Amino acid sequence: MSKLKSEIPGIKKKTTLQEEARMRAVEHINNNYSNHIQIYTDGAKNHNGSAAAMWCRHHNYAESKKLRDATSIFQAELNGIEMAVQHIDDHSPGSKFVIITDSQAAIVTLRNLQRGRVIPIPLIRTYESLEARWTSGIDIILQWCPSHVQVDGNERADRASVFSGQGPDN
Numbered sequence: 001m002s003k004l005k006s007e008i009p010g011i012k013k014k015t016t017l018q019e020e021a022r023m024r025a026v027e028h029i030n031n032n033y034s035n036h037i038q039i040y041t042d043g044a045k046n047h048n049g050s051a052a053a054m055w056c057r058h059h060n061y062a063e064s065k066k067l068r069d070a071t072s073i074f075q076a077e078l079n080g081i082e083m084a085v086q087h088i089d090d091h092s093p094g095s096k097f098v099i100i101t102d103s104q105a106a107i108v109t110l111r112n113l114q115r116g117r118v119i120p121i122p123l124i125r126t127y128e129s130l131e132a133r134w135t136s137g138i139d140i141i142l143q144w145c146p147s148h149v150q151v152d153g154n155e156r157a158d159r160a161s162v163f164s165g166q167g168p169d170n
């Protein structure tokens with residue numbers, strides 16, 4: 001069973017209406033991850049710069065980090081996922097975790113990595129922090145969820161990343 005889930009049944013990224021996507025996403029998360037600790041992540045890039053963020057539902061805790069201006073949105077999303085993976089260490093080891101990202105590209109790219117092959121540089125840190133915890137037996141799933149359809153945790157991570165991308169005078 002793959003731990004990298006880039007889809008939710010019934011949701012097509014471009015064509016599913018917002019309200020239906022929200023319903024299906026919430027239902028999918030409730031049905032599959034009610035016994036998991038849910039950590040939402042996001043990456044942002046706008047005229048204020050780049051940032052990554054995570055929000056842990058269990059702790060109701062948001063964390064964000066400003067990134068170098070040149071950081072791509074893809075790299076920012078990966079940074080958010082890595083922050084979530086690091087945050088897992090603050091939980092008791094017996095728990096099950098789901099990291100919920102709105103970056104389908106991040107999940108697909110991680111899933112396409114092949115064992116024994118060279119890992120592309122942008123993926124190294126995220127992949128290695130995940131792999132290290134999988135190897136030590138920690139149950140972590142990565143799940144895609146659509147953005148901008150008012151899924152609560154996704155909105156919280158989104159707000160945290162936007163806030164962090166802003167300069168001090170904003």
Ligand SMILES: [Zn+2]
Nearest residue numbers: 056058059061
């Ligand atoms: Zn937490």
